[in-house]
Amino acid sequence: MICASNVIPNAESETVMHTLIKRLAMIAGILSSGLILTASWGAETLKFSYITSIYADQVDTVLQKDSAAQEIIALKHPEGVACDDRSLVVVADTGNARLLRYRFQDKTISNDLPPIQLPELTLPARLQLNSKGEIFVLDRKTRRIARLTPEGAFHSYLEPSGLPSPTFVPRSFYIDRNDAIHILDIFSERVIMLNSEGQYLAHKKFPKDYGFFSDLTVDFKETHFLIDSVNATVFAAAKDAAVFSPLTQNLKEYMRFPTAMTSDSRARIYLVDRNGSRIIILGSDGSLLGRLSAMGWKESFLNYPSQLCINSRGEIFIADTINNRIQIFAVKE
Amino acid sequence: MKTISRHLTCSSVLAFVIFCLMIVAGPAYPKENFKLRPGAEGKLCLKCHETFQKTLKSRAVHQPLKTGRCSDCHDPHTSVHQKLLTADTNALCTGCHKELLPEKARSTHKIVADGECVKCHAAHASDNRFILIKPGNELCSDCHKDVGTQAQEVRFKHSPLMKDKGCLNCHDPHASVKSDYLLKNVVPALCRECHKTGQPSFKRKHLDYPVDEANCNSCHSAHGSNTRGILYDKVHLPVAENKCAECHLKAGAPNATSTKKQGTELCKQCHRDSVDTIFTKNRVHWPLMDKTGCLNCHSPHGSRQKNLLEKSVRETCGKCHEDTVKLQQWSISNPKNTNLCEPVKTGSCSSCHAPHSADNVLLIPKDSISIGICGECHKWETHSTHPIGEKVIDPRDKNLTVECLSCHKACGTGNKPNMMPFETTYDLCIQCHPERRK
Numbered sequence: 009m010i011c012a013s014n015v016i017p018n019a020e021s022e023t024v025m026h027t028l029i030k031r032l033a034m035i036a037g038i039l040s041s042g043l044i045l046t047a048s049w050g051a052e053t054l055k056f057s058y059i060t061s062i063y064a065d066q067v068d069t070v071l072q073k074d075s076a077a078q079e080i081i082a083l084k085h086p087e088g089v090a091c092d093d094r095s096l097v098v099v100a101d102t103g104n105a106r107l108l109r110y111r112f113q114d115k116t117i118s119n120d121l122p123p124i125q126l127p128e129l130t131l132p133a134r135l136q137l138n139s140k141g142e143i144f145v146l147d148r149k150t151r152r153i154a155r156l157t158p159e160g161a162f163h164s165y166l167e168p169s170g171l172p173s174p175t176f177v178p179r180s181f182y183i184d185r186n187d188a189i190h191i192l193d194i195f196s197e198r199v200i201m202l203n204s205e206g207q208y209l210a211h212k213k214f215p216k217d218y219g220f221f222s223d224l225t226v227d228f229k230e231t232h233f234l235i236d237s238v239n240a241t242v243f244a245a246a247k248d249a250a251v252f253s254p255l256t257q258n259l260k261e262y263m264r265f266p267t268a269m270t271s272d273s274r275a276r277i278y279l280v281d282r283n284g285s286r287i288i289i290l291g292s293d294g295s296l297l298g299r300l301s302a303m304g305w306k307e308s309f310l311n312y313p314s315q316l317c318i319n320s321r322g323e324i325f326i327a328d329t330i331n332n333r334i335q336i337f338a339v340k341e
Numbered sequence: 342m343k344t345i346s347r348h349l350t351c352s353s354v355l356a357f358v359i360f361c362l363m364i365v366a367g368p369a370y371p372k373e374n375f376k377l378r379p380g381a382e383g384k385l386c387l388k389c390h391e392t393f394q395k396t397l398k399s400r401a402v403h404q405p406l407k408t409g410r411c412s413d414c415h416d417p418h419t420s421v422h423q424k425l426l427t428a429d430t431n432a433l434c435t436g437c438h439k440e441l442l443p444e445k446a447r448s449t450h451k452i453v454a455d456g457e458c459v460k461c462h463a464a465h466a467s468d469n470r471f472i473l474i475k476p477g478n479e480l481c482s483d484c485h486k487d488v489g490t491q492a493q494e495v496r497f498k499h500s501p502l503m504k505d506k507g508c509l510n511c512h513d514p515h516a517s518v519k520s521d522y523l524l525k526n527v528v529p530a531l532c533r534e535c536h537k538t539g540q541p542s543f544k545r546k547h548l549d550y551p552v553d554e555a556n557c558n559s560c561h562s563a564h565g566s567n568t569r570g571i572l573y574d575k576v577h578l579p580v581a582e583n584k585c586a587e588c589h590l591k592a593g594a595p596n597a598t599s600t601k602k603q604g605t606e607l608c609k610q611c612h613r614d615s616v617d618t619i620f621t622k623n624r625v626h627w628p629l630m631d632k633t634g635c636l637n638c639h640s641p642h643g644s645r646q647k648n649l650l651e652k653s654v655r656e657t658c659g660k661c662h663e664d665t666v667k668l669q670q671w672s673i674s675n676p677k678n679t680n681l682c683e684p685v686k687t688g689s690c691s692s693c694h695a696p697h698s699a700d701n702v703l704l705i706p707k708d709s710i711s712i713g714i715c716g717e718c719h720k721w722e723t724h725s726t727h728p729i730g731e732k733v734i735d736p737r738d739k740n741l742t743v744e745c746l747s748c749h750k751a752c753g754t755g756n757k758p759n760m761m762p763f764e765t766t767y768d769l770c771i772q773c774h775p776e777r778r779k
Contacts, residue, residue: 219661
């Protein structure tokens with residue numbers, strides 16, 4: 009159940025109308041058996057419900073079964089989360105320099121897989137999975153993308169072969185449904201596209217005027233999207249387009265400093281507003297559909313979220329970094 | 342019937358609105374319609390307003406007054422505006438002086454935009470050009486004190502600033518369609534109006550580098566400085582020592598102003614230890630990693646700011662983190678916020694955050710992002726009787742302990758008091774103590 013008083017409206021840039029919409033939405037949310045109903049700006053209204061949170065490397069179900077379970081270590085500033093369409097959820101427990109793997113089925117979290125701790129992972133921050141179950145990790149300290157086997161062993165670093173102007177700094181990356189790898193290279197100002205083996209395919213230059221790009225995503229139509237954190241603007245480049253152009257105007261009125269993004273099977277774009285501690289949802293045309301959560305400490309509220317993952321069942325996993333947990337929501341059409 | 346009635350109601354409302362607007366907006370009739378006797382214009386007013394005889398002898402007299410058209414600005418009978426003005430001062434002045442606020446201005450003097458023309462101009466007459474209330478730079482220095490003082494006190498003065506038109510040699514006092522800062526033209530085109538870049542002496546002084554299209558403000562302080570050549574007083578050592586080739590290609594090379602390396606690699610040539618230290622930390626501030634690197638925040642040639650920052654710390658951080666700086670500014674302006682932290686009051690982001698890199702999240706250079714950093718200034722142990730510290734679990738989240746940021750937000754909370762993210766202390770307390778809810 010969402011407690012209205014727990015919502016701290018980040019209202020510094022909000023209009024009275026938006027505050028009113030949000031309050032009404034919250035009341036509706038409380039009345040509808042714990043559903044969080046987001047304000048809807050477009051024709052589409054999305055409902056989200058909070059399911060559960062992950063707080064530690066071992067969850068209660070495991071502890072109950074296995075009395076010899078090892079000492080529980082709580083999550084510390086998790087910055088990354090990845091999920092697949094089966095049940096796997098991988099968490100970058102950044103502050104503890106490890107990856108944790110869970111199963112999420114029937115709204116229940118379990119973890120029968122051991123943590124992954126490798127010398128190559130000093131500060132795992134962003135995660136992606138490919139269709140083979142391989143885990144790709146962007147290390148915040150080394151700024152390299154490590155490729156791990158599905159079992160969690162180190163395979164190799166992603167070092168693109170055949171890359172023109174070879175210096176690149178990956179700020180983020182994305183693996184699409186064909187296992188192609190897309191890297192946001194902030195040094196050479198481009199999106200690098202690699203095949204599943206890491207061989208260079210093509211690249212797209214950043215647009216001319218932008219503030220700072222923090223993340224990218226690719227939808228099922230193979231359209232690239234970039235989020236400019238400074239100007240709170242989404243840029244897009246269709247599959248065959250050579251250049252990025254703004255998909256939205258400056259959205260500072262609705263978000264403070266978005267730093268991560270992903271898209272779902274219906275090409276909706278989910279933006280993680282890190283400083284604003286909320287999730288903003290856009291339609292594929294850039295229209296605002298609504299938002300999820302607000303700044304807070306209680307379950308269903310966020311505090312400097314970092315990465316978000318959504319699976320085909322509409323389950324959303326959010327790395328709630330400063331609250332030291334992963335929160336799981338469900339989106340209802 | 343209903344439709345007719347609705348139309349009548351709408352018409353009545355519309356008529357009432359128009360009537361109200363007419364009252365507020367000013368004269369409801371043309372100014373010429375006062376039906377004054379022939380030849381009475383002006384003279385009639387001066388019969389009572391005798392002091393204007395002296396005013397009219399001033400060096401500069403406002404044209405309507407000079408021609409006796411007092412009713413151009415004043416209503417002789419009644420007005421809702423002070424001094425019987427026919428309209429608000431903004432609307433009144435721009436009614437005639439439309440050209441002062443061009444539609445596509447790149448920069449506009451705030452007082453002009455706010456319609457405060459009388460802050461610079463006398464409405465009737467003055468002994469200064471353009472009926473200004475004070476002559477030349479003296480007027481500008483009233484508001485722009487720091488620039489005025491600097492211009493007067495520096496050892497090496499920029500000569501246009503000292504000449505007859507002073508500030509107005511480079512700045513347009515109302516608005517500029519060409520440049521920021523009300524400059525009459527963009528830099529370097531503005532500078533080239535006086536400084537002939539083709540002259541041998543100019544080339545020699547710039548070590549034969551092709552600086553015709555360079556940003557002069559990158560090295561020179563346009564309002565004067567204590568360094569020869571009006572270079573900034575805080576100048577990068579290679580610039581002071583005329584060692585441009587330390588960073589740039591040689592003067593004769595094609596694209597000579599290009600740098601030898603890009604990003605932090607360029608600065609690392611001299612600042613190796615600093616750069617290496619930065620990169621040993623877990624989290625490096627992302628802008629350091631792009632092609633611009635250090636120059637995202639620092640000026641490579643010279644600056645008025647400490648550590649060659651381009652602007653003040655607050656402004657520099659605000660270039661990207663506008664949202665946080667807005668919140669900080671909002672917190673400062675809020676009268677409820679009497680207990681703001683000093684770094685928030687002063688916009689000193691780097692008091693809590695490491696601008697280059699840190700091991701902890703949010704670029705906090707301490708192990709604890711809360712007590713560790715707050716405790717540098719605050720005696721948190723004596724803050725209150727509320728349990729706080731590593732052993733006290735936050736009832737809202739079992740992975741958190743109760744610490745400073747459990748109740749406060751460190752960058753400010755806008756219109757909420759005591760840097761709390763809640764309207765009242767009660768709202769805060771019931772977060773963890775719901776049983777106390779009234």
